[in-house]
Amino acid sequence: MHPGLENLKKYINAHERFIISTHESPDGDGLGAEIAIRELLLSLGKDAIIVNSDPIPEKFSFIDEEGEIIVFSEKNKDSIGAHDRALFVLDTNDVSNIGSLHRYLEGKIRGYFIIDHHEGGKDKYESNFIKVEASSACEIMYDIIMHFEKQLSPKSARALYAGILFDTGSFRYPKTSPKTFRIASHLVEIGADPFSIYEKIYENNSLASFELRALMLSTMEIHYGGRLVLLKLTPEMLKKSGAPFEEGEMNINLPLTIKGVIASVLVKQNVHGPVKVSMRTKGEYDVSKIAMANGGGGHRNAAGYKSALDFDETCRKALAEMGSFFLPG
Numbered sequence: 001m002h003p004g005l006e007n008l009k010k011y012i013n014a015h016e017r018f019i020i021s022t023h024e025s026p027d028g029d030g031l032g033a034e035i036a037i038r039e040l041l042l043s044l045g046k047d048a049i050i051v052n053s054d055p056i057p058e059k060f061s062f063i064d065e066e067g068e069i070i071v072f073s074e075k076n077k078d079s080i081g082a083h084d085r086a087l088f089v090l091d092t093n094d095v096s097n098i099g100s101l102h103r104y105l106e107g108k109i110r111g112y113f114i115i116d117h118h119e120g121g122k123d124k125y126e127s128n129f130i131k132v133e134a135s136s137a138c139e140i141m142y143d144i145i146m147h148f149e150k151q152l153s154p155k156s157a158r159a160l161y162a163g164i165l166f167d168t169g170s171f172r173y174p175k176t177s178p179k180t181f182r183i184a185s186h187l188v189e190i191g192a193d194p195f196s197i198y199e200k201i202y203e204n205n206s207l208a209s210f211e212l213r214a215l216m217l218s219t220m221e222i223h224y225g226g227r228l229v230l231l232k233l234t235p236e237m238l239k240k241s242g243a244p245f246e247e248g249e250m251n252i253n254l255p256l257t258i259k260g261v262i263a264s265v266l267v268k269q270n271v272h273g274p275v276k277v278s279m280r281t282k283g284e285y286d287v288s289k290i291a292m293a294n295g296g297g298g299h300r301n302a303a304g305y306k307s308a309l310d311f312d313e314t315c316r317k318a319l320a321e322m323g324s325f326f327l328p329g
C-alpha cells in the first residue's frame with residue numbers, strides 16, 4: 001500500500017468540510033480527479049465543493065456533467081466558507097499553482113493535502129499522496145476510490161477516463177503501464193465511452209485555433225541539426241487569430257511527429273500573462289531538471305517553467321539550456 005494512502009485517511013478523518021482545487025489552466029486530469037474525489041468525499045458523509053481559479057476550457061467542459069465546479073471570483077469568495085474547510089490540491093505539488101484562490105485561502109483554511117504525480121516536491125512526500133510513477137492524478141484517484149471500496153458512478157468513470165486519456169497522450173507516454181490499461185478497461189465497463197471522450201478532447205478544435213497553429217508554424221525555428229524545434233506563442237498571435245491560449249499550447253506536440261526531432265520547445269505568453277517555457281522530449285532527454293532549475297516542474301519528457309526574462313531573451317536562454325543535450329562536452 002502506498003504510504004500516501006495512510007496520510008490521506010488521516011486527513012479525511014480530521015476534517016468534515018473540504019475545498020477541492022487544481023492548478024491554473026485546469027486540464028482533463030485535474031478536472032477529472034476533482035469530480036471523482038468529490039463523489040468519494042460525499043459518499044463518506046463529508047461536505048466538499050470544487051473551486052478553481054480558472055474556468056474550465058471548453059473542450060473539457062463535458063467532464064463537469066452536473067455543473068459542480070465553481071470558478072473563484074471576488075463576488076463568490078465569501079460564500080466559500082474558507083475558515084471552515086480543508087483544502088485538496090490535485091495534479092500539482094505546489095499549492096501556489098492553484099492561482100488566485102491560493103492567495104485568498106492563505107491563512108484561512110484548516111490545512112491542505114496534495115494528491116499528485118509530478119516530479120519535484122520531495123519534501124512533501126511524507127505528509128501527502130505523491131506518486132510520480134502514476135500516469136495521472138486520475139490513476140491515483142482510481143486507486144484511492146477502490147481502496148475505500150466505493151462504487152464509481154458512470155459520471156466519475158468518464159471523468160477519470162478523460163483525465164487518464166489526456167495525461168497519457170492517448171495511452172502512449174512513458175508512464176502508461178499495464179495497470180493504466182486495466183484501470184481504463186474498468187472505467188469503460190462502468191460507462192466511459194472511448195470514442196466520444198476522444199472526440200470531445202481532440203476533435204473539437206475551433207477554426208481560430210487552426211489559424212493560430214498556422215501562425216505558430218510560420219515562425220518555428222529548427223535547431224541542432226533538425227533535432228530541436230522552437231515554437232512561439234505570442235499575445236499578438238492570440239489577438240490576430242482570436243483563439244484561446246490553451247489551444248495554442250497544444251501545438252507543442254506537433255514537432256515531435258517529425259522524423260528525427262527529439263525535442264520541442266514552446267515559448268509562450270498569454271495576453272497580459274508571464275512568459276513561460278514548455279519542453280517536450282523523446283527518450284532519455286530529461287527536461288524536468290531544466291524546469292526545476294528555473295523554479296518550475298514536470299516530468300522527464302514534459303516540463304516547464306515561468307521565465308523572468310522578456311520573450312526574446314527567454315527564447316535564447318531556453319535554446320541554450322537545451323544545448324546541453326546536443327552539443328559535445
Ligand SMILES: [Mn+2]
Pocket residue numbers: 029030091117136137167
Ligand atoms: Mn496530471
